[in-house]
Amino acid sequence: MDKTEQQFDVLILGAGPAGTSCALKLAETNLKVALIDKSQFPRDKICGDALSWDVCNQLSDLSETLQGSFLEMSETAPTKGLHVITEDNDKFYIPFRQKGETKEMHICKRQDFDNLLFDEVKKKGNIHIIENFTAKKVGRLSDGIQLIGKEKTLQGKIIIGADGAHSIVAKQLLDWKLEREHYSAGLRVYYENIKPIDEGSSMEFYILDDLLPGYFWIFPLPNNTANVGLGVLSSIVSEKKLNLREILQKAINSSPVLQERFKDAKASETIKGHGLTLGSKKRKISGERFLLLGDAASLIDPLSGEGVGNAIRSGRVAGEHIKKCFEKNNFSDHFNQAYDKEIYRLMWKELKFSRWVQMFFSRPWLMKFAIRKIGNNRVVQKLLTDSYDEHNKDQVFWSPKFLWNFLFK
Ligand SMILES: Cc1cc2nc3c(=O)[nH]c(=O)nc-3n(C[C@H](O)[C@H](O)[C@H](O)COP(=O)(O)OP(=O)(O)OC[C@H]3O[C@@H](n4cnc5c(N)ncnc54)[C@H](O)[C@@H]3O)c2cc1C
Numbered sequence: 001m002d003k004t005e006q007q008f009d010v011l012i013l014g015a016g017p018a019g020t021s022c023a024l025k026l027a028e029t030n031l032k033v034a035l036i037d038k039s040q041f042p043r044d045k046i047c048g049d050a051l052s053w054d055v056c057n058q059l060s061d062l063s064e065t066l067q068g069s070f071l072e073m074s075e076t077a078p079t080k081g082l083h084v085i086t087e088d089n090d091k092f093y094i095p096f097r098q099k100g101e102t103k104e105m106h107i108c109k110r111q112d113f114d115n116l117l118f119d120e121v122k123k124k125g126n127i128h129i130i131e132n133f134t135a136k137k138v139g140r141l142s143d144g145i146q147l148i149g150k151e152k153t154l155q156g157k158i159i160i161g162a163d164g165a166h167s168i169v170a171k172q173l174l175d176w177k178l179e180r181e182h183y184s185a186g187l188r189v190y191y192e193n194i195k196p197i198d199e200g201s202s203m204e205f206y207i208l209d210d211l212l213p214g215y216f217w218i219f220p221l222p223n224n225t226a227n228v229g230l231g232v233l234s235s236i237v238s239e240k241k242l243n244l245r246e247i248l249q250k251a252i253n254s255s256p257v258l259q260e261r262f263k264d265a266k267a268s269e270t271i272k273g274h275g276l277t278l279g280s281k282k283r284k285i286s287g288e289r290f291l292l293l294g295d296a297a298s299l300i301d302p303l304s305g306e307g308v309g310n311a312i313r314s315g316r317v318a319g320e321h322i323k324k325c326f327e328k329n330n331f332s333d334h335f336n337q338a339y340d341k342e343i344y345r346l347m348w349k350e351l352k353f354s355r356w357v358q359m360f361f362s363r364p365w366l367m368k369f370a371i372r373k374i375g376n377n378r379v380v381q382k383l384l385t386d387s388y389d390e391h392n393k394d395q396v397f398w399s400p401k402f403l404w405n406f407l408f409k
Contacts, residue, residue: 004152008034008128010322011147011156013135013169016045017055018294018311019162020117024062025319027124031326034154035127036147038134041118045110046188046274047308049227050203050219053096053103054309061316063120075112077222078104082203085257086368092375093202094384105203107219107227113308130154135163138172138290145289158331159290160318162311165275167296173287180235182298184214184276184305187244188229194218194265207371208255210247212364218261225268228252231276231305245271278302279310280355282344286336291318299347303354310347317342 010026012019015037023035037043059067070076081095082105096103121127137148138159147154161169170176197204197218206216214232221227230248237244248271252262277298285297294311301307321339325331361367374384 006034006152006154008032008154008156009326010034010158010160011036011145011154012160012162013037013147014162014164014167014294014296015039015041015118015121015129015131016114016162016164016294016311017117017308018296018315019160020114020121021058021062021312021315022160022162022293022318022322023121023127023315024117024124025316026322027121027127029323029326031322033127034130034156035121036130036133036135036154038132040131042111042115045114046186046272047110047227048186048188048217048219048229048231048305049107049109049113049221050306051106051108051113052306052309053105055312056106058309058312058316062117062312066116066120069120070106070108070113070116073108073112073116075222076106076108077201077220078106079203079220080104080200082205083197084205084207084371084374086207086371087209087255087257088368089257090368090372090375092371097385107203107221109221109227135168138169140289157289158322158325160293160322161290161296162293162315163296165277165295167292169290170292170296173290174284174292176283178234178275179281180238181233182278182280182302183234184231184278184300184302185234185237185244185273186229186231186276186305187248187271187273188227189248189271190221190268191218191226191228191262191265192268193224194226194228195261195263196220197261206251206255206257207367208247208251209364210250211242213358213362213367216248216251216258234275244273276300276305276307278355279347279351280358282348284340285343286333286339288333288336289331291321291336291339293318297343299343299351301351301354302358313346314343317346 009031010033012023012035015035026033059070081093083093085091133149135147135149139146144155144157145159161167201220204218208216211232216230219227251258277295279299280302285292293314295307299310
């Protein structure tokens, strides 16, 4: 092997939440693991920066002190609830309170959150970290896998594709193609000095006519800053030939429900865009000598656009599965199907339900009708609060109490 080649047991491509979670799980073993990324950390990631209670909860499984470190970060802003508002000013509010407890959503720039996880991997001391390595090609060897970059080739027994929405592992080893009905386009722009909506710190979703059935958001960050953005299915973007940058700018400048709020506000960057790989379809997410994680495996909730929780969960599941691969010395397609099964056992029920709600609201009149109904009904608002962050939301929505109040009250 020459100087430009390096040999590992496990190659983890991508050091976002999926890759770092998997690395933290494997730090408990004696395996020789490489965590590889094209960027140098801290690095930016286009996102809404909204991190659910589920994300926060999972941190304690990755490392003992991680949840505490996250909650103490000055870059993190806890939020108390969410407003949903239409352009006709119909609205409702859901506080993040569950069975008497507050389950806050935290808004934290992904640059800071991802760097917290990345630093935790560094602290473990036994994971080889390789930054500034852009993987160009994944190749198969008779007894392993190789990852080819510009100046170096890395070899391993198994590769973990945690390389996000444009995963080269998914494209090259599974021949994945973009399917517009299972993919969303998203924009983000950081703002300063937006007039607050209320005394507390709340998330805001706006249902804008130009964007239906997508939505526009304002998520409050510390120091009078906010993450502003929008998301809409790519099939709608191409069908309606939407110019999302223009829609975002028009909403800020002239929407009756937003104009006043942005009067003295200033964008601190140009508008940036990135795709969301939605988990609205079951897929094959592993094969001989590879597993796909997070966005590379299309695990984003199709309704809320949240993907960080499932990225971390997939990293944890993959970590446990890889330990078994080495114990049994088995990296076969058949053996790795247990990974797919476990991922969908944990996630499919909720992803399927979100897909169903997403489809239901693809009729704009129905979405507006629902918002008006919820806005006028405290029982339904309370049930929605209770369902927040439950893994069996469908049970709340199909309960006679919810249906009766939603349809007839
Ligand atoms: C506009 C927008 C808003 C969103 N809002 C939210 C939100 O509010 N809350 C939420 O939970 N989720 C949100 N998401 C989804 C969330 O960002 C993703 O689900 C999450 O980042 C997935 O983590 P990951 O580790 O799988 O991938 P990523 O975070 O994308 O990490 C992938 C890593 O792989 C590296 N990489 C990629 N290709 C290569 C290569 N060829 N060689 C080397 N390295 C490579 C990248 O540099 C990156 O560090 C949003 C997404 C978008 C686009």
